[in-house]
Amino acid sequence: MNEKETYRVIGTRPLRPDGADKVTGRALYGADLRLPGMLYGAVLRSPHAHARILSIDTSAAEALPGVKAVVTAADLPDVEAKVASLGEGSVNTRYQSWNILAREKALYYGHAVAVVAAASVHIAQEAVKLIRVNYEVLPPVLDVLQAMQADAPILLRDLRTDELGEKGSALTNVAAHHQTKKGDVERGFQEAAVTVEREFHTATVHQGYIEPQNATALYNQDGRITIWCSTQGSFGVRDQLKDILDVPVAQIKVVPMEIGGGFGGKNNVYLEPLAALLSKKSGHKPVRLTMNHADVLSATGPTSGSVIRVKMGARKDGRITAAQAWLAYEAGAFPGSPVTSGMGVIFGPYAIENVLLDGYDVVVNKPPAAAYRAPGGTNAAFAAEVVIDELAEKLGMDPLDLRLLNAAKEGDRKADGVAYGRIGCVEVLEAARNHPHYRAPLPGKFRGRGVAAGSWGNYGGKSSASASVNSDGSVNLVEGSVDIGGSRASISMQLAETLQIPVESIRPQVADTDTVGYTEGTYGSRTTFATGWAVYELGRRLIGLLCERAAQLWDVEPGQVTYEGGVFSCGGQRLSFAELAGKMDETGGAVVASVSVQPETWGPAFAAHIVDVEVDPETGKVDILRYTAVQDVGKAVHPAYVEGQIQGGVAQGVGWGLSEGYYYDAQGRLANASLLDYRMPTSLDLPAIETVIVEVPNPGHPYGVRGVGEVPIVPPPAAIANAIYRAVGVRLTTLPMSPARVLEALGKA
Amino acid sequence: MATVWVPALLRDLTGGIERAQVAGATVREVIDSLEAQFPGVRARLCEGDSLRPGVAVVVDGAVSRQRLRQKVKEDSEVHFIPAITGGAG
Known part of the structure; x- marks a missing residue:
């Protein structure tokens, strides 16, 4: 589908649309948000890596002046085990709920156990210290090889090894065994003149984003929930909240704030459901929760050792x-x-x-x-x-x-066994x-x-975008892809390329979940590919609509109008993109379009x-x-x-x-x-x-x-x-x- | 007929064969045909009326989002592979 070999916009290096706001400090991150009557939260985290929770007494915390709400796992719905798609991956809703707040056991150092909302963060932190948790400390399992031993302490009471749909009989820490086999390795090794065999160990490491997780929630009296947070995917947050809180998806609006790094670590929710529950329990006040870097390191997803x-x-x-x-x-x-x-x-x-x-x-x-x-x-x-x-x-x-x-x-x-398409490894x-x-x-x-050397498969997924043409020839672009690494620019450039107009004429905006169609998160190296494809289709649609407007003006059929080099023409008549945009009022009003795509042809x-x-x-x-x-x-x-x-x-x-x-x-x-x-x-x-x-x-x-x-x-x-x-x-x-x-x-x- | 690459962990059900030629115009029908030849395959690949969440189906090189509803051609290649995961969530 590479219909162009030379481009006007693609391959250039324009300034990023969000640059001025970011270098002047005007870009709004989650911690910048201030709402009237806002409360502040603090989280009690487990000091033990593995412990049974025998009881939690929150009475002293609740009695502290200024405390408005205390939430424990008892306040979370007991959701059924369900594997929910997160686009590139998936989550087990029950396990995710157990991770949000420890239910029967604390399963790692830093596991959230209770959370408080108060008039100030200092009161909330004091209240957290008043919560009494009675633990039965259990031996921790920190090493993957130790965890695989038959006599290792068991973490989860329902876990049996899955081997492509066949469950093992014994309780275990080995959740799944996957196997891929092609050809005959024994024969292959017999044919080898040289073999090398080694064992490798890699440490648990963290994504290391600079901005800690944060979430502000307003659980309105009418049941509507609005979440402002730092996330790679606002629709993913909405989906997770729907399942964890067991509320209809239509009741949730997620507003993605600017994001200070994610690298994969900000697809999952941690604070968002807690802020929502605190907001509800505190009398529908807005509640903000923020992590510090110690919380981030000890309680948000690292990647696997x-x-x-x-x-x-x-x-x-x-x-x-x-x-x-x-x-x-x-x-x-x-x-x-x-x-x-x-x-x-x-x-x-x-x-x-x-x-x-x-x-x-x-x-x-x-x-x-x-x-x-x-x-x-x-x-x-x-x-x-x-x-x-x-x-x-x-x-x-x-x-x-x-x-x-x-x-x-x-x-x-x-x-x-899957054959590669056109790749650039050689x-x-x-x-x-x-x-x-x-x-x-x-x-x-x-x-x-x-x-x-290295490879990565990449990903596609669902992306949506909409656009409206302004009378001066500029275009307002609304997308659902959170901009972590410059995607406002890369998406605007693909729309500008398709519309054959300067990239400076595109005004991109990252929208909330009520404003734009479903868009998967910015992960899997998908955004410039998939959202880029969405705006390519969007641009073609706008051109089609504008050809109809030109046809009206020239009293010809739309199919007779051509668009080349930023100019609509038919016979000897010509109008630039901006000139035609200036005539929208006399040809039927605003020109707008929306597109959703789900391309499957991403390339490794x-x-x-x-x-x-x-x-x-x-x-x-x-x-x-x-x-x-x-x-x-x-x-x-x-x-x-x-x-x-x-x-x-x-x-x-x-x-x-x-x-x-x-x-x-x-x-x-x-x-x-x-x-x-x-x-x-x-x-x-x-x-x-x-x-x-x-x-x-x-x-x-x-x-x-x-x-x-x-x-x-x-x-x-x-x-x-x-x-x-x-x-x-x-x-x-x-x-x-x-x-x-x-x-x-x-x-x- | 479409060529199905049998996942390694299902080859105990297929007598060890790596590939099977089966009829079917959709992935669902391909699995039905596999089940007829190799009983037990469907229960391993599907959960209720859906493909298992941890299984991805690749038809002619593209991971399908239509999954069981994905169209399959006479000369298609069908693979059932472990779904890519990023983390536990």
Whole structure:
């Protein structure tokens, strides 16, 4: 469907429509909201990782002057177990309700137990201290392998292993076993001249968005609920509230405020139902709840820690004959880790005839895992790409040459048997191999260069948009996609391209759930693809309507009017877009249109990264000297924001690789629940990250768009591990590759 | 007839075969045909009158949102794969 090869707007770098408000501080975030009579909330969180709740006494808190309402799990409806779609993933409504407020058990350190609304946040915090909870402390299970043992303490009273519809008989912490099998791995390994087999461990890590979760709710006397919150998807919040609170969807309006980062972690609700219940119970006052960073780290979804075993074999010529992986992912307190996504990523860049994957979704006493940029992919690629690097070494091959020899192409089948469409894996690997960075000398002791590849499937989903033409030729665009990474710009640009008008003529607005059609959240690298497709259709519809208006003016049939280069014409008559817009009053009034789409032809993304590191053998510290990220983006709508997505993904991947990780004590208490101790990389830890944009257009999109936001986080830890090996000769197989771990690997711990 | 790639965890029901040729104009009919050949398959893939929430159906390379109602052509490829998940929620 790529009907254009050259574009007027797509591929340029205009200023972002929301830029002025953000740099002047006028953009409104959830914590900026002030409503008359607003109350403030505070949450009581479990100090135990695993404990039965025997009783909760809120009487002293309720008696404190200024306290307006106290809510516990007893105030939540006892919802039935139901798996609700969240677009790219799904949630079990009952488990989600149990996560909102602990019901029978507290299942992780920081699990919300009760919540208070009061005249001030200070009173609310004092009241929380007066709530008496009688716990029976139980042994915590913090390690995925420990949780899988038959004699491990059981977290959930109803959990049995699901194997594609077949339930196990015993209670367990293993929620699901998934398997993907293609060909015959045993035969494949027999054909191999070289095999490598290793076990990898990755830490629990957090998305690390700067703006903590917040929610303000007004539960009106007529039953209408309005929620203002920081979310990646306002309709997803509405759907979750409907199920958790057991109220009709028509009663809920969700207003998405500006969002200070999400990276997958702001699709699920945490505070929204609590604020709504407090509002109702306090006499229909508006109630605001905000988290601090300790709450965010201890009680919102991190992504899974994991244990992954990989075995790969190759012939002497480098052809990979078999690949096998065993993946166990922590789900946190409730089932639903991204292990199936990891299974999709793990050998994604390669065409391998014989593959066997076993994936396990395992509950542990940690917060329930939430999506995080290419969920599960970074863990998986870390394991596979280190093993491939070792295969290359054993075969005496260049690591990129080995990857290119085995690179997946159109028609090749993934591990699950599904054939790839047009993909850019080969083009990406070739661009990496030909990049000056890859051939540049790297002099100096304890320095090494590593490479790694990665894939991500991307997603489509439902998007809606509407638009009205103004009399000056500008267009008001209303969309439902929350703007996290510059999507107001990328969506406006696609509408401007379709309408053949300047992007500055588009006025985008992100609307609430009462104002625009259903739109899935900004996740799965879907927004520029799917909402972009919606505005492409929207633009075509507006052009059709305007052709009818021109036909009226010229007394011809609409089909006789053509639109080219921003000009409507018929015979010798011509009107520009703006000129025709100025004649709307005399041709029937406003020109408006709405569109909803659900495209299914999203195209996968591939990346290859090159990194140079220097290892300090005395301290174990790893410095990144140079980093180059190559990625197929389909078509870069706004190249600067594409580069920003790539750089952001790399920065997070470097943190995952070198410094980030949850540290729990033996009782399961999170020991580093602050941004001082949860060590994300800063600008001082990172060099300039060079990006190389490869454009292999997605044939399944009008403008060739592929999602770009997730795949850049997939290769970094593996690339760094491979660079460390070349620098100091040790293979690190546990994340983060902290100074202590590097020293231990060097035998200096 | 459409080609169905049998999920690995269902191959105990299909005698180990990886692919099956089955009739059907929709995914629902394809599953009916599979069930006729390999009893027990439907109960593993479906929950009531729907595909299980954790199962995605891919027809000719595209993940279908129509699921059981998805049209299938004579030469279509049908895959039942684990649904992509981001987190537990």
